[in-house]
Each structure stands twice: as structure tokens, then as C-alpha cells.
Amino acid sequence: MPIRALSDGGGPVPRTGLVAAFPPLTLLVMLGPVAAGLAGTLLPAFGYLPAAGLSTLSLDPFRSLLDWPGLGAATRLSVSTGLLATALALAAVTLLFAGWSGTRAFRVLERLLSPLLSVPHAAMAFGLAFLIAPSGWIARALSPWATGWERPPDLLIVHDQLGLAMVAGLVAKEMPFLMLMGLAAMGQADATRRMRVAQAAGYGRVAGWLKSVFPAIYAQIRLPVYVVLAYSMSVVDVALILGPSTPPPLSVQVVRWMADPDLAMRLTASAAAMLQLALVIAALILWRAGEWAVARLGQAWIARGGRGRAADQLLRPLGVVAGAFSALAVLGGIACLAVWSFAGFWGFPDPLPNGFDMRSWARHGPEAWQATGATALIAGIATALALILVIGCLEAEYRRDRALTQAGLWLVYLPLVVPQIAFLPGLQTLFLTFGLTAGTIPVVIAHLVFVLPYIFLSLGDPWRAWEPRTGIVARALGTSPSGVLWRVRLPMLARPILTAAAVGIAVSVGQYLPTLLAGGGRVATLTTEAVALASGGDRRAIGVYGVAQTLVAMVPFAAALLIPALLWRNRRGMHG
Amino acid sequence: MADGLTLDRVSITRAGREVVALDRHVAPGEVLSVMGPSGVGKSTLLSLITGTLAPAFRFDGRVLLDGADISRAAPEARRIGILFQDDLLFPHLSVGANLAFGLSPGGSAAERRRKIAEALEEIGMAGFAERDPATLSGGQKARVALMRMLLSEPRALLLDEAFSGLDADRRDQMRRLVFDRARDRGLPVIMVTHDKADADAAGGPVVTLGG
Numbered sequence: 001m002p003i004r005a006l007s008d009g010g011g012p013v014p015r016t017g018l019v020a021a022f023p024p025l026t027l028l029v030m031l032g033p034v035a036a037g038l039a040g041t042l043l044p045a046f047g048y049l050p051a052a053g054l055s056t057l058s059l060d061p062f063r064s065l066l067d068w069p070g071l072g073a074a075t076r077l078s079v080s081t082g083l084l085a086t087a088l089a090l091a092a093v094t095l096l097f098a099g100w101s102g103t104r105a106f107r108v109l110e111r112l113l114s115p116l117l118s119v120p121h122a123a124m125a126f127g128l129a130f131l132i133a134p135s136g137w138i139a140r141a142l143s144p145w146a147t148g149w150e151r152p153p154d155l156l157i158v159h160d161q162l163g164l165a166m167v168a169g170l171v172a173k174e175m176p177f178l179m180l181m182g183l184a185a186m187g188q189a190d191a192t193r194r195m196r197v198a199q200a201a202g203y204g205r206v207a208g209w210l211k212s213v214f215p216a217i218y219a220q221i222r223l224p225v226y227v228v229l230a231y232s233m234s235v236v237d238v239a240l241i242l243g244p245s246t247p248p249p250l251s252v253q254v255v256r257w258m259a260d261p262d263l264a265m266r267l268t269a270s271a272a273a274m275l276q277l278a279l280v281i282a283a284l285i286l287w288r289a290g291e292w293a294v295a296r297l298g299q300a301w302i303a304r305g306g307r308g309r310a311a312d313q314l315l316r317p318l319g320v321v322a323g324a325f326s327a328l329a330v331l332g333g334i335a336c337l338a339v340w341s342f343a344g345f346w347g348f349p350d351p352l353p354n355g356f357d358m359r360s361w362a363r364h365g366p367e368a369w370q371a372t373g374a375t376a377l378i379a380g381i382a383t384a385l386a387l388i389l390v391i392g393c394l395e396a397e398y399r400r401d402r403a404l405t406q407a408g409l410w411l412v413y414l415p416l417v418v419p420q421i422a423f424l425p426g427l428q429t430l431f432l433t434f435g436l437t438a439g440t441i442p443v444v445i446a447h448l449v450f451v452l453p454y455i456f457l458s459l460g461d462p463w464r465a466w467e468p469r470t471g472i473v474a475r476a477l478g479t480s481p482s483g484v485l486w487r488v489r490l491p492m493l494a495r496p497i498l499t500a501a502a503v504g505i506a507v508s509v510g511q512y513l514p515t516l517l518a519g520g521g522r523v524a525t526l527t528t529e530a531v532a533l534a535s536g537g538d539r540r541a542i543g544v545y546g547v548a549q550t551l552v553a554m555v556p557f558a559a560a561l562l563i564p565a566l567l568w569r570n571r572r573g574m575h576g
Numbered sequence: 577m578a579d580g581l582t583l584d585r586v587s588i589t590r591a592g593r594e595v596v597a598l599d600r601h602v603a604p605g606e607v608l609s610v611m612g613p614s615g616v617g618k619s620t621l622l623s624l625i626t627g628t629l630a631p632a633f634r635f636d637g638r639v640l641l642d643g644a645d646i647s648r649a650a651p652e653a654r655r656i657g658i659l660f661q662d663d664l665l666f667p668h669l670s671v672g673a674n675l676a677f678g679l680s681p682g683g684s685a686a687e688r689r690r691k692i693a694e695a696l697e698e699i700g701m702a703g704f705a706e707r708d709p710a711t712l713s714g715g716q717k718a719r720v721a722l723m724r725m726l727l728s729e730p731r732a733l734l735l736d737e738a739f740s741g742l743d744a745d746r747r748d749q750m751r752r753l754v755f756d757r758a759r760d761r762g763l764p765v766i767m768v769t770h771d772k773a774d775a776d777a778a779g780g781p782v783v784t785l786g787g
Contacts (some may be wrong), residue, residue: 469660472628475651475659477678477728483652487677491668498786572710575669 017481018054019399022392027411027424029389030452033427034037034415038277040266040426044270051433052263068268072248076235077249078279085170086287089227092322097217098209098321099312101186102195109323110183116330117265118502118553120510122530123546125241127333128169129158130340130539135348137336143349159244166243170235172329174228175322178221178489181363185220185459189213206315207308210286212248214296220292224408230280234419237512237527241534243436250276251421258425258517277422284417306504334550341543360540368526368548375509375525378440382506385456387497393456395485396461404460412456414447424517431518439523447511447519451504458503462496493565494510495574502556509553526552579642580604581732581764583617586637586776588620588629591732595633597787600691602732604762606756609775609782611768616786618768622734625766626658627651641731649660657730657763665709671696671720672705678724699753714745719753722782735759736757736766739774751777 047058065071100106119127131137135152143149158165191213198208218225243249248256250272257269340346341360343353397404404412424446431442437523467487474484490497493549512527519528530545568574580603587597596617602608610618623629625639630653639647646654665674675692683691689705696704699719711716718741725733736752739747755778758765767778775782 220671269784467662467664469666470666472623472626472651473658473660473664473725474666475628476626476656476730477724478652478655478680479677480650480652488666493664494668534776568668570670570708571668572708573665 003393008068019392019396022389022396026389026393026452027516028449029385030415031411034083034418034423036427036430037423038418039426040428040430041270041273041423044429045274047267047452048376049263049267049429051429052266054264054267060576061267065271068253070253072538073273074250074253074301075279077163077244077247078251078276078281081167081170081239081243081249082229082280082283083287084128085167085174085232086225086229088167089171089174089178089228092319093175093182094210094214095319096175096179096185096314096323097182097319098206098214100323101191101209107318109179109327112327113176113180113183113329114557116327117180118332118506118550118557119173119330119504120172120198120527120553121173121235122237122241122512122527123553124173124330124333125169125238125339125549126530126534126542126546127335128172128329128338129165129242129333130336130542131163131329131333132168133158133526137332137351140351147237149349158242161244163239163243166239166249166509169238169242170232173238174232175326176330177225178228181221181224182217185217186213189216193216197531199551202307202309202313202377204307204309205304205310206319211298211302215295218291223413223417226284226287227413229283230417230419233280233283234421235275236421237531240531250279250418251258254421255513255516256426258428259521266307266425266429266479269420269423273422273425276419280417280422281417284368311333331551334546337543337546337550339543340539341544341547345541360544363545364541368529368544369547371524372548372552374440375527375549376446378443378515378523379505379508379524379552381440382444382451383455383501386448386451386504387443387450387501389458390459390500391490391497394460396470397415398463399481401465412453416453418511422512428517428520431520435529439519442520443515443523446514447508450511450514452509455500455504459493459496460494460501466493479551492574494567495560498560498563499557505556506553509549526572579604580606581766582638582640583625584638584640584660585637586621586639588617588624588625588633588635590633593601596758598785599637600782602764604764605759607758607765607767607778607780609767609769609778609780611752611770611775611782612785614770618785619736621785622658622736622766624735625654626656626730627654635721645756655729655731656734657725657728657732658734658736659721659725661737661741663709663721664711665715665717665721665724667710668767669709670705671701671707671709671712674709675705675722676725676726678727680727680729691727695727699723715750716743718742718746718750722754722757726761730763732768733763735765737769738767739769740771746781747773 008424026036045061045549047060048055096106134157139147139149139152150213175549185524194212194216195208198212199205203211236251239249239252243252254269254272254276255273258267260266273559321561339353342356342358343360346353427446436442470488470492473485474488475481479487509525510527512531515523515525515528526545527548530542530549532547533542564574578601580601580658582601583598585599588595598621600608607653612618620629620633624635627646629635629647638645641654641656666677669677672692675695676688679688679691692705693702696702701716701719704716709720717756738754739750742750752773755765765778767774769775
């Protein structure tokens with residue numbers, strides 16, 4: 001048998017082949033639109049917008065932004081809601097981990113995690129609004145016996161001026177995300193043994209966890225926390241549904257200006273988008289300083305050696321309340337959406353409608369079905385492309401035996417930390433310049449920016465955890481590297497790959513701003529249609545769209561559980 | 577150059593420091609036992625021979641198989657079989673499909689099925705082709721892994737602590753099975769082990785690294 005003699009070198013022949021092209025290609029697809037979009041937003045912010053015949057640089061857009069009377073309040077809202085939501089979500093998840101990790105209650109929450117994560121932000125926000133509004137489920141449950149209300153009270157709960165309803169929604173939805181990231185970090189931090197040491201030294205659960213495990217966990221979830229902060233400060237759909245409207249948070253005002261038929265308003269929008277970016281950067285720096293201060297205080301606290309056993313009595317129940325809040329707010333809200341979508345006449349304060357019928361589904365179903373088609377098409381294409389790119393990157397990493405560096409990880413998180421509102425307006429302008437007006441392709445390009453990092457984060461760990469000797473054995477049996485990939489690695493990793501696909505689809509389904517801006521307002525997905533209903537207040541229509549949106553995001557997760565179970569029903573080794 | 581597996585003044589370095597060095601010839605049917613404490617680069621030596629040395633390592637010297645230099649050949653072109661402590665059967669494939677994965681390509685479907693049935697019979701597991709590998713005992717898994725490797729018709733055999741995972745009786749049985757097959761087929765064998773009894777059972781020369 002002829003042995004191929006290949007050029008010499010110090011080590012064995014690197015066999016990377018085509019996969020070497022994947023990492024640069026992926027970076028281009030993921031960061032190209034961000035960079036181009038930022039540039040496309042920056043130039044109009046200084047008056048340069050050739051599409052509108054404007055090509056002289058000036059500070060006028062910023063002047064007109066400063067002339068807007070709502071600027072102070074909008075800026076304050078953006079910063080306060082973002083910082084508050086992030087701090088509360090992190091504190092709640094920390095308490096939950098500190099007080100309950102390893103217990104049965106914690107495992108129940110772990111099992112709820114996937115459904116909680118897959119619920120789109122808009123559906124969650126609507127659901128929460130339906131729960132807490134003056135005529136919502138909570139008020140109905142307490143009326144009239146406890147409150148004395150015979151009609152909905154005149155209270156501004158949703159859309160409150162301080163943005164507290166919006167903060168509540170963000171906390172409920174971001175807690176599951178931070179919890180997922182924390183769970184991944186727990187394994188690497190060897191938390192169980194650290195806790196055993198702390199408890200053997202007489203520390204209480206919460207104090208022991210905070211002192212011995214938290215620093216390691218926080219180092220791992222720092223980037224996800226930054227994602228939550230940047231997202232919460234600049235979110236648009238949740239703000240439209242739950243946030244104040246006069247004035248709204250800054251990002252919402254940018255969208256309003258972008259939608260203005262007067263092209264000159266785009267300059268003001270771009271200036272505001274740049275201000276939003278600056279606010280996020282400033283908040284991240286502030287947060288970083290806060291980390292440093294907390295670390296110093298924490299070290300002093302650890303040095304004092306207090307065992308903090310008494311605090312468990314208060315802090316453990318608080319942790320479970322926080323966890324229950326997130327689960328009940330999200331899942332209870334979805335249940336409320338479902339009830340409204342089937343509700344006949346439903347007077348206040350009845351806890352349930354007089355009857356259930358299919359009228360809302362018959363009225364809105366056909367349009368929702370069309371939007372479902374568009375949603376599934378965009379999510380399917382974006383997820384398929386992202387999976388190919390991510391698997392190519394991970395395979396290149398494996399074949400070259402080069403682990404992802406810290407800088408590489410930052411690049412993966414970058415599109416999630418740069419506020420969407422800072423680069424999507426510019427991206428829209430660029431699409432228009434290149435004649436890509438509306439349609440599925442620009443929306444898919446915009447969605448890929450967000451689907452790629454989440455698929456990469458979801459698939460990376462299971463991909464790297466694959467036993468490398470399995471590959472060596474397969475090679476020694478005469479299989480080429482691509483043969484190993486197709487015949488051994490991909491089938492063995494079918495379950496995490498399907499889960500990553502479900503994550504990608506859920507991310508795509510939930511995108512509001514990228515769909516709105518890249519689609520030029522003419523691509524109707526379930527999310528854009530649902531958010532468009534926010535101002536109308538037709539609860540039955542919102543119920544239909546919210547339920548449809550949640551189903552489209554959740555069904556892939558069910559499939560990711562079901563398909564491997566069927567495929568490998570006779571393969572016990574595939575159910576680890 | 578003689579038939580068999582030759583390590584011709586092989587030296588593996590990492591960041592300029594030598595990890596392991598060996599200059600030996602292993603004749604067909606002979607078993608060379610490589611012993612030494614953990615961390616002296618025994619497994620690294622085997623990964624050089626299979627062609628799966630991590631890029632962080634460099635090496636000098638040549639690996640010859642039946643006189644041909646295979647030092648730079650792709651792992652799948654070398655025809656070097658390897659068994660690890662774990663069976664590493666592919667969990668998504670049936671026992672028969674695992675064997676078919678090893679069986680060198682060619683022949684009709686019926687012929688291939690027959691060869692697999694024979695292979696199973698040879699290790700006392702006739703009729704196991706449709707079984708899920710996860711349902712086998714440790715000894716059965718080890719035997720299937722051995723057969724999968726032999727069906728790929730290797731021209732040399734590497735054992736990386738291949739018997740350490742088995743309990744005492746099974747270990748004896750498995751050693752005999754492996755060494756008999758290697759002798760019958762005239763395969764040179766390099767066995768990495770920390771168990772003196774493995775080397776005694778092999779009966780061949782012993783080198784101790786890092787001692």
C-alpha cells in the first residue's frame with residue numbers, strides 16, 4: 001500500500017483543509033454588519049447621508065437632538081432601567097445559586113430553564129403586562145374581595161414613568177439567561193468541593209457560597225452580565241410594551257425618528273443612536289468600577305471571617321422567591337396570553353372569561369399563519385447557515401488543536417454587547433445604498449449577527465467535551481478527518497447540535513429591531529406583528545400572536561428532545 | 577530494512593525540551609513493553625506512531641513500518657491499530673456497525689455481513705451484531721473493540737494501557753486473546769503499561785522510560 005510522503009516539518013502534517021476558511025468567514029459574517037452598521041450610523045450622526053443628498057459634515061444632528069425636550073428623561077430612563085434590571089437579575093440569580101444549588105428545588109428550576117429561555121421577549125412582556133395591569137390577572141384574583149375594586153382602578157402600572165414594569169420584565173427574562181451561564185460555570189469552578197470546604201469550616205450556605213464560589217462564577221459570567229446590561233439599556237420591544245412612552249427610553253425614540261418620512265430625521269436618529277452607544281460604554285465602565293469596588297469590599301468581608309449562618313434564614317427564602325418570580329412571571333404571562341386568545345366575553349373582575357371560543361383564532365389566525373411562515377423561513381435559513389459556520393469553526397479549532405482565546409471569546413460576545421440600536425440604523429442605510437430594499441435576505445443577514453454567537457456558545461462546550469481518543473481510534477481504522485466528522489462526531493453530537501439549532505431558532509424568532517430595520521418595516525414576522533399590536537390594546541389579537549410566537553420558539557426545543565430520543569431509542573450510550 | 581515496526585532514533589520535544597526518546601525495532605509477532613511512571617510521555621510516543629501527535633510537539637527521527645517511512649503519513653493511511661483502556665466503541669452504532677466501521681472497504685454486502693458474523697463468532701459473541709454496545713459487559717466491549725481494530729487489517733498494533741480497565745480474570749483472558757491474534761497475524765506490538773504482569777504475560781522485551 002503506497003504511503004503518501006508529504007513535505008516535512010517538525011510535527012505531523014496538519015490536515016485542516018477547507019475548514020481553515022471558516023473562522024475568518026464567520027468573523028466576517030458576524031462582525032462585518034456590526035462594523036459596517038456602526039460606520040453607517042456614525043456618518044449620518046455628523047450630517048453625512050448621501051442617500052438624502054446630504055454630504056457636508058456638521059454637528060447639526062446633535063444640536064437637533066439636544067433641542068428635543070425629552071432628551072434628559074429618555075437618557076435617565078435608559079441608564080436607570082438598564083442598571084437596575086441588570087443588578088437585580090444578577091443579585092437574584094446569585095441568591096438562588098448561593099442558597100439552593102444542589103437542592104431539589106434548584107433542579108426543578110433547572111428543568112424549567114429551556115422553556116423560560118425560549119419564550120420571546122415580546123411575548124414575555126405582553127404576558128407580564130396582562131398579569132400586572134390594573135385589569136390584569138393579579139388584580140382580578142384579588143378583586144373585589146381583597147381590594148374592593150368593582151372596576152379596574154385608574155393606576156399607571158404598565159408604562160409607569162419610572163420604567164419599573166419594564167425593569168420587572170427584563171429581570172424575569174434575563175434571570176434564566178444568567179442562570180444558564182452560571183450553570184455552565186459551576187462545573188468548571190468545582191463548586192461542590194469548594195462548598196464542602198466552606199461548610200466544614202462552619203460557614204452558612206449563602207455566606208460560604210458567596211465567599212468561596214461566587215468569585216470564580218462571576219469571572220465566568222462577566223461577559224453574559226455585560227450582554228444583559230447592554231441589552232437592557234437599549235431594548236426596544238420590551239420598552240414599547242412595558243416602558244413609559246412620554247418620553248420613552250432613548251432607543252425607542254431612535255426607532256420613532258428612523259420611521260419618520262422626513263429623511264432629515266434620520267440624522268437626529270443617528271446622533272441619538274451614537275449617544276446610546278456612548279451611554280452603554282459609560283455604563284459598562286461604571287459597572288467595571290463597581291466590580292472592582294465589590295471585590296475590595298468582599299475581600300475585607302472574607303478576611304473578617306464571619307460565618308453568616310443566621311443570614312441563611314432570610315436569604316434562602318429570598319432566593320426562592322426570586323426564582324419563583326421569574327418562572328411565574330414568564331410562564332404565568334404566557335398562560336394569560338393563551339386564555340385571552342380563546343376568551344369570549346371577560347368582564348372585570350371575573351378571574352376567567354364567561355366562555356372560550358375560537359373566534360380570535362379564526363379572525364387573526366390566517367394572518368398569524370402567514371407571519372409564522374415568514375418567521376420560520378428566516379429562522380430556518382439563519383440557523384442553518386449559523387450551524388454550518390459554527391461547526392466549521394469548532395472543527396478548525398479541533399484540527400489545529402488551538403483553543404479559543406480570551407480575545408476570541410470577546411469577539412463572539414461583541415455583537416451582543418454593542419447595542420442593536422447603535423448599528424442597525426446604519427445597516428439599514430447601507431442595505432438601501434446597495435439596493436437591498438426589504439425582503440428576506442437583509443433580515444437573515446441581520447439575524448445571523450445574533451444567531452451566530454448564541455449557537456457558538458451553545459455548541460462550543462459539548463463539542464470540546466467530545467472524547468478525542470474516539471477520533472484517534474476512527475483515524476487509525478482508516479477514516480479521513482472529514483469521515484470522522486460526518487460518520488462519528490456529528491452523529492454522536494446530534495443532541496447538542498439540535499439543541500443549538502433550537503437556541504438559534506428561538507433567538508431569530510425573538511428578534512424585533514433587526515427584523516424591523518433590516519426588513520425596512522416590510523417583513524412581517526410574528527414578533528414585528530405582535531409588537532405592532534402593542535399600541536392598539538386588542539388583548540385577544542395580542543394573545544393569538546403571543547401564543548403563536550412562543551410556540552414557534554418552543555417547538556424546536558421539544559423536537560431537540562424528541563428526535564434524539566427516537567433516533568437513539570436503542571442506543572443507551574447516547575442518552576448520557 | 578527488516579519487516580516490523582522501527583522507531584529510528586525517535587525523539588519528541590516540546591518547547592525545545594525532550595519529552596521522550598527511543599530507538600528500537602519491533603519484529604513481527606514481537607511485543608515490546610514500554611513501562612515507566614505516568615507523565616514520562618508513553619502515550620505521546622504512541623501518538624507519534626499513530627500520527628496524532630498534538631501540534632505543540634515536534635519530533636526528530638523516523639517511524640518505519642515494514643521498511644517504509646510513515647513518519648509524515650496521515651493517520652488513516654498508516655495501518656496502525658490502537659487499543660485504549662476504554663473500549664471507545666461508537667455509541668451511535670450497533671455492535672455489527674462498529675465492526676463494519678473497522679472492516680476494510682470492499683466486498684458485497686452479504687460478504688461483509690458474513691465476515692462480521694465470523695468475527696463475532698471468533699470472540700464468542702455470535703449473534704450480537706444488532707446489539708447496542710452500551711448493553712455489553714466490560715469484557716465483551718473490549719473484545720468488540722479488539723475485533724473492530726483487527727478487521728481494519730492493521731500491520732502493527734499499539735496498546736495504551738489496554739488491559740487496565742478490566743478485572744483480574746478478564747484481564748488474563750483478554751491478554752491471551754490479543755497476544756495470540758498478534759502472533760498469528762505476525763503483527764509487531766508496542767504495549768504501554770504500568771502493570772508488570774502485562775509485560776510478563778507478553779513475554780517480550782521491556783523498556784523503561786524516565787526511570
